[in-house]
Amino acid sequence: MKTQTFIKGDNRYKVRALRVGTNLWLHINGETWVIDQKPKVEKKSNKKLETTKATKADIGDAGLSEIAAPMPGKILKVNVKQGDIVEAQQILIVMEAMKMEYSLTANSAGTIKMLTCKEGDQVELHQILVKVAY
Amino acid sequence: MSRKIEKIAIANRGEVAVRIIRACQELGIETVLLHSESDIDTFAYRLADEHVLIGPSEAAKSYLDIQKNINGALSVNADAIHPGFGFLSENADFAEACEKNRLVFVGPTPDSIRLFGDKISAKELVKKAGGPILPGYQGEDQSESTLLAKIERLTLPVMVKATSGGGGRGLRVVRDMNQASAAIQSAKRESLAAFGSEKVFLEKYLDHAKHIEFQIFGDAGGKIFNLFDRECSIQRRHQKIIEEALSPGLDGVMRSRMSKVAVEIAETAKYRGAGTVEFLYQDGEFYFMEMNTRLQVEHPVTEMVLGVDLVKAQILTAQEQGLLWRQEDLIPHGHAIECRIYAEDPFRGGLPNTGVISYMQFAHGPNRRFECGLEAGDIVTSYYDPMIAKVIVWDESRFRAIRKMIETLKECVIFGIHTNIAYLIEILKHPEFVDGKMTTQFIEKYFSQGLKPRQMPNEILEIASQVNLPEMPISTTVTSDPMSPWIIRGNA
Numbered sequence: 341m342k343t344q345t346f347i348k349g350d351n352r353y354k355v356r357a358l359r360v361g362t363n364l365w366l367h368i369n370g371e372t373w374v375i376d377q378k379p380k381v382e383k384k385s386n387k388k389l390e391t392t393k394a395t396k397a398d399i400g401d402a403g404l405s406e407i408a409a410p411m412p413g414k415i416l417k418v419n420v421k422q423g424d425i426v427e428a429q430q431i432l433i434v435m436e437a438m439k440m441e442y443s444l445t446a447n448s449a450g451t452i453k454m455l456t457c458k459e460g461d462q463v464e465l466h467q468i469l470v471k472v473a474y
Numbered sequence: 475m476s477r478k479i480e481k482i483a484i485a486n487r488g489e490v491a492v493r494i495i496r497a498c499q500e501l502g503i504e505t506v507l508l509h510s511e512s513d514i515d516t517f518a519y520r521l522a523d524e525h526v527l528i529g530p531s532e533a534a535k536s537y538l539d540i541q542k543n544i545n546g547a548l549s550v551n552a553d554a555i556h557p558g559f560g561f562l563s564e565n566a567d568f569a570e571a572c573e574k575n576r577l578v579f580v581g582p583t584p585d586s587i588r589l590f591g592d593k594i595s596a597k598e599l600v601k602k603a604g605g606p607i608l609p610g611y612q613g614e615d616q617s618e619s620t621l622l623a624k625i626e627r628l629t630l631p632v633m634v635k636a637t638s639g640g641g642g643r644g645l646r647v648v649r650d651m652n653q654a655s656a657a658i659q660s661a662k663r664e665s666l667a668a669f670g671s672e673k674v675f676l677e678k679y680l681d682h683a684k685h686i687e688f689q690i691f692g693d694a695g696g697k698i699f700n701l702f703d704r705e706c707s708i709q710r711r712h713q714k715i716i717e718e719a720l721s722p723g724l725d726g727v728m729r730s731r732m733s734k735v736a737v738e739i740a741e742t743a744k745y746r747g748a749g750t751v752e753f754l755y756q757d758g759e760f761y762f763m764e765m766n767t768r769l770q771v772e773h774p775v776t777e778m779v780l781g782v783d784l785v786k787a788q789i790l791t792a793q794e795q796g797l798l799w800r801q802e803d804l805i806p807h808g809h810a811i812e813c814r815i816y817a818e819d820p821f822r823g824g825l826p827n828t829g830v831i832s833y834m835q836f837a838h839g840p841n842r843r844f845e846c847g848l849e850a851g852d853i854v855t856s857y858y859d860p861m862i863a864k865v866i867v868w869d870e871s872r873f874r875a876i877r878k879m880i881e882t883l884k885e886c887v888i889f890g891i892h893t894n895i896a897y898l899i900e901i902l903k904h905p906e907f908v909d910g911k912m913t914t915q916f917i918e919k920y921f922s923q924g925l926k927p928r929q930m931p932n933e934i935l936e937i938a939s940q941v942n943l944p945e946m947p948i949s950t951t952v953t954s955d956p957m958s959p960w961i962i963r964g965n966a
Contacts (some may be wrong), residue, residue: 346937357941358889360832370884375938438826438860
């Protein structure tokens with residue numbers, strides 16, 4: 341892969357670039373950047389927004405926070421059940437990925453509205469594990 | 475009285491497997507890679523002369539299974555096994571099983587491994603050798619109530635650690651009695667998953683200590699060499715990220731006091747092979763932490779300042795051969811630093827990521843060394859440690875070595891997987907690191923959340939819209955000529 345030079349005014353940029361799937365990977369002056377060049381489907385994203393609103397409306401609470409798996413891995417421990425009242429920073433779920441444990445905590449005080457995983461589950465990246473209403 | 479090793483089986487994977495294979499090649503020894511299913515067609519696999527599939531991807535059913543490794547080595551008539559680091563490298567039963575099956579274990583004797591692997595006997599030996607130890611609890615009573623009472627008596631902060639631990643797994647620090655119970659449970663769980671035992675011990679936790687360790691080596695004739703110190707204070711969740719030789723925190727007097735204790739410990743144990751005595755150093759006092767009876771991940775920084783090859787020394791010692799070293803010639807020169815590149819996204823709290831490395835280019839130059847177990851096109855899986863490479867540099871002074879490391883890292887290009895390179899650069903630039911004053915609290919104090927998300931400057935988007943992209947390689951279909959004498963393994 342060849343280095344390309346871009347000059348704008350007094351600034352020079354040494355650039356290496358590669359497209360991987362829909363991502364454009366750039367290495368520019370010692371820093372790496374990724375630009376998602378997926379064509380945006382606007383209708384779909386609108387729909388999604390509405391669904392989220394509807395869920396909130398169903399619950400009738402001021403807010404809802406969804407806690408998703410930050411990485412693929414295994415659920416080791418679930419410390420709460422539906423209906424539990426939790427405090428901010430309380431550990432809700434302990435998961436393991438790449439041989440290390442990670443604790444998922446509540447962002448703020450609230451009530452467990454929905455629990456979508458159990459101990460021993462293998463979960464995907466971004467999979468919603470628990471919903472907290474606050 | 476030497477015994478010739480003609481074929482070594484490697485009970486490991488990734489960059490350390492590559493390191494061992496290359497040392498064997500230089501010594502004219504054949505290599506066999508004992509590997510798991512997901513490590514078929516990895517870089518080490520391609521370099522090794524032979525391979526034996528020993529089990530599925532889960533380490534417990536392959537790399538940690540003693541019998542499968544022994545059977546694998548015997549099936550190809552290997553003479554010896556090199557365990558690398560991690561996995562079975564500090565397992566006395568494994569070393570013993572090797573001996574029983576007439577395989578030379580490249581490492582210390584099973585007795586030495588057992589002696590230092592057990593924290594209680596290790597500490598007794600250190601006391602005998604005149605070394606200072608940290609107050610703690612190593613009892614058989616593992617009930618939560620006993621452990622809680624002991625934690626209170628030691629006064630916080632206290633560390634809960636897996637008895638058979640290492641590499642930061644099964645390790646928790648208790649700073650608040652309310653978290654003590656959760657910490658014990660979590661350490662036990664992690665220990666059970668990683669090492670198959672949930673036994674833990676407690677130790678007073680020093681909150682502004684430096685991690686300083688001494689490399690020692692026992693040759694085939696029983697002489698113990700002092701290979702000086704490394705500092706590994708930059709740790710994230712007790713996992714080392716940046717290591718250097720020598721430590722900027724010791725003066726000559728302290729260094730000589732500590733190295734004497736390290737050598738004394740090894741001599742008392744009649745130690746053979748490569749070993750590391752780990753100390754915590756705080757306010758002019760040092761305490762023995764543990765002795766690692768194996769090669770260390772950070773061994774290259776010692777090799778760079780002393781001009782030695784520890785892996786070859788291990789193999790020669792296993793062959794009962796002498797080394798070319800003389801203690802008086804082992805004088806450290808200049809300064810070496812190692813940075814571990816992990817498949818972690820520093821802009822998202824250090825989140826590990828997996829996938830294909832689409833492109834990888836290291837910035838070679840004088841006194842820059844790259845240890846990597848992957849080639850472009852290879853996959854980083856979630857089964858093993860997310861470390862993808864080590865970058866080691868040497869220069870005439872510590873300041874120059876830091877500058878060289880920053881420039882080297884900036885020029886390393888890795889696409890397809892997010893890495894911690896930007897994170898490493900920020901640490902290297904931090905005034906406390908530059909001054910050499912960092913302690914094991916450094917990451918927690920300054921970089922616990924990784925790096926703040928960056929704003930993408932407009933220039934980047936402008937460049938992105940104009941950049942010339944390399945053309946996709948044209949996939950050539952190889953016509954399979956039945957008369958061709960060539961057999962081709964693997965894809966480009």
